[in-house]
Amino acid sequence: MLFVPSVETTVSRLMFRVRPPGPDEMNHLRQPWQSVCQAAGVAPGRFVLMVEDSHELNAFAAGGRTVAVTQTSLRLPPKQLEAVLAHELGHHLSGHPTVSILSWWYALPARGAAFLARIAVRFILAVADAFARFGGGTGALVALLLSLVVLTMLAFVGFWLLLIPLTAPLLAWASRIGELRADRTAAELGYGPHLVEVLHRWIAADGRRQESVKARMLATHPSPTDRIHRLHGLRR
Incomplete structure (x- = not known):
């Protein structure tokens, strides 16, 4: 059940206390995420971007398609934010979140x-x-x-x-x-x-x-x- 997209999104929000990005947050995320996915040759829409209300510098990959970043990570310079997203995309490309589940x-x-x-x-x-x-x-x-x-x-x-x-x-x-x-x-x-x-x-x-x-x-x-x-x- 955790691999069903709708279930995964709901469980991620409950377990990890993440939420969809707001309009301003999405503006910060959209271009870096598209650049990373283009470099990796994957479709950006294949994954779901989420935000964690935390002051820590952190990000994580979960389930089969969730990529979450903290509010502090959103304030990183664009290239550093891309590096963080590339790391999390690397987890998904290697199937690490699936193994964790x-x-x-x-x-x-x-x-x-x-x-x-x-x-x-x-x-x-x-x-x-x-x-x-x-x-x-x-x-x-x-x-x-x-x-x-x-x-x-x-x-x-x-x-x-x-x-x-x-x-x-x-x-x-x-x-x-x-x-x-x-x-x-x-x-x-x-x-x-x-x-x-x-x-x-x-x-x-x-x-x-x-x-x-x-x-x-x-x-x-x-x-x-x-x-x-x-x-x-x-x-x-």
Whole structure:
């Protein structure tokens, strides 16, 4: 259903809180988008442009045809805005949003299992605390019995729980590869230098934060510095 155009537009507006561009915003978007699509050899009308009411410098591709930019991105110089749009078009041309939808869909059982496990643990702690008021032995016995019940439940959903620590880093790694591939597409369309300028703006706005190893493993985007380095390498 998410690939039906009307459904996709509705879901995008609800999930990502985006909206159709206003007249002035469309005037800013129309020519850059047409230039990017012309460079890529695709029809501009094949995709739907949306705007996110955010002050962050950002954009994203979603579903089968949605390209969204923030209000701040609309204020970029024309060539830099084209570079951002070229990056997002690169996601669509490589099918990355489709893969993201499928990954989200097939990860639902594991997420559901993790949710149930958290609820069960909280329930055990709450009941044990309540029974502890009637005596330490009674509370410990109740907690033990409930733990056995929860362990029995987890035996049925354990397969999905085991997948969580394995799939999360793999999906994040695949997302980072997709970002680099979209950067390459933008560079192949002639927007490499302008995309580098946008990434420098991103660094200036966000700063150079030091992240832990776990955060880097689960990051869905490579660092702007790494992306800049790779874009410079494509020009050699």
